[in-house]
Amino acid sequence: MSTTQTGNPFNVPVKYVKKIGPRRAEQLARLKIHTVHDLLYHFPREYMDRSRPVSPFDRADGEMITVLGRALNVQETSPRKKLTVTRAALECRRGIFYAVWFNQPHVKKTVKPGVELLLSGKLDRGYGAVQVQVHDYEVMSGEGTMLHTGRIVPVYPATSGITQRMLRTFVYEALGQWRESYREFLPGRLITAENLMPLPEALEQIHFPDNRARAEQARRRFIFEELFLFQLRLALLRKNFTRMKKNHRYVAGDQLRNRYLAGLGFKLTGAQQRVVGEIVSDMDSPYPMHRLLQGDVGSGKTVVAVLTLLRAVESGLQGAFMAPTEVLAEQHYLSLSGALESLGVRVGLLSGGMPGRERAAMLEDIVSGRLPIVVGTQALLQEDVIFQKLAVVVIDEQHRFGVRQRAILQEKGVRPDVLIMTATPIPRTLSMTVYGDLDVSVIDGLPPGRRPVRTYYVAPEELPRVYNFVAGQVKTGRQAYVVCPLVEESEKMDLQAAEELHRRLSERELRDCRVALLHGRMKSGEKDRVMREFRAGRIDVLVSTTVIEVGVDVPNATVMVIIDADRFGLAQLHQLRGRVGRGSEQSHCILAARLRSREAAERIKAMKASQDGFYLAERDLQIRGPGDMAGVKQSGLPEFKLADLVRDREIMQAARRRALELVESDPELGSGDNLPLKLYLRDMDRVKENYFHIC
Incomplete structure (x- = not known):
């Protein structure tokens, strides 16, 4: 293997690896492989043991084998359009067998009579003759290194147009050129x-x-x-x-905060009071607060956030509140402005689609300090958003933002206090390990007056009865969500399923209700319009994809129907259920599913048994088991190339x-x-x- 050093692998585009070039580099980009380093850190997902050749004559039909043979002749046929079959007769010690390749006409140029081959593939005895459907092969020339058979063979995550043989070859060439650069x-x-x-x-x-x-x-x-x-x-x-010491200090007065608390109509829970005490202590410190606030759905995190922001306003300072979506940002804006208007505290909403003149006026109010609280999405991160005296930053659903995005918002103030909130339960066994840069507070109780959501399981054939129940709730003045199934890893297919469900419910089962559709591919203005009408009670039933998973708050909605609930992880089901039960009326979550596996049945059982998001997050990891990162992703935890936060917990601790x-x-x-x-x-x-x- 050559050891030529040709530059820093972090900087060298992958197209400069021998045998790749510009066209293959474009295909590799779909695997997030842009540089030599990306290629060498594109690790195998598994290995196949092709190190021991066997005889094809004493192995079972359908077995995957590796076999050695000398080519006697090669034939190529085209039995039908778009199908080319290359068939080689090979001789080994026990006799003659055949190797078959489909739609690989280039094989004939390499496999010639007299050439010795090492083949790996599936044994086929279906037509009397002993035949191997070839997956990989090597020409035994005595030169170079075997990559595709005759060894422990790597199998990589791949993409259209890039085969396993290509990936092995590319990685081998990159190692030859850049191994010594590491x-x-x-x-x-x-x-x-x-x-x-x-x-x-x-x-x-x-x-x-x-x-x-x-x-x-x-x-x-x-x-x-x-x-x-x-x-x-x-x-x-x-x-x-x-x-790093912060430049700002907070005054001792609590007039605004006391007036806000007096207008709530309820007392803070013990958990809320404890968390507020932890935050106040941080804010009084000479060093910036950097605290994560975990609270289950509906636990009252927003009240804590408002109290944190008011502490800044009371001191003549500014606060920013960043949310991951336009829908959630507008909801926070409506909630904050409604609660603080009577206190004389202005709240602004900065969104991506604002008219130019309106945006310019708001930017002027922010830089002058006339606007004490600003709510927004990532629009808050843009360069022209300049605060006069930003002291507090609240970030909602923090796992939707990267470390860099958080840092940009912090840089808009001089070391502001940062409160990061999430309703996505992180398993207790992992949270302190993953959030090593944060102090963690937990609100572990519901506000007074909230009733637990009744959770039911129904088979798909019982859905007509469920829709009758939804219609009955609407007649009493309530509202409902119907969440569409996850069809596959395709936003387009999910959208088609949502549109079809909306059309059918509007025309048939819920034709007497006002039914609307909400999905992620709608324009921001249209999504906002639908959510405003739903909040205002002008829509009875909202058919939606999981765009409503986080943060949507409509207290009058009392029914959540989740179609094909077995396709969702526990954390996501719990988030969806959290969209109801936000008022004083009894709410219901109906899980329609065909329980195709033990894991699906366990998830439904857990949902019916508990409303504790932290318990459910732990249970999700137990059900899924180590090696399945999907549940971890839904918990808002980091995604690694190789590490598994459950399986590798001891390595993480070390x-x-x-x-x-x-x-x-x-x-x-x-x-x-x-x-x-x-x-x-x-x-x-x-x-x-x-x-x-x-x-």
């Missing part, structure tokens, strides 16, 4: 203490391992590496926050401990043994500023 960047004492395989060796062994044990060693190194780098980032963030030790002893990473790590982080930052995006 120097070990983890400190030597860490490599020794954690018994990690050194980086250049690990890169080779994870892609083309000598054996299964070596592959596992290499995978463990990269699992530790990505968890350690993640924890190191969090530790560095936390260190920076705790040593990585966190090592990261904290390192930052404590050398916060600048300036010592000789730590300098390669600092340079590696700098390379990653320069090329991929969102590499450490928290989902």
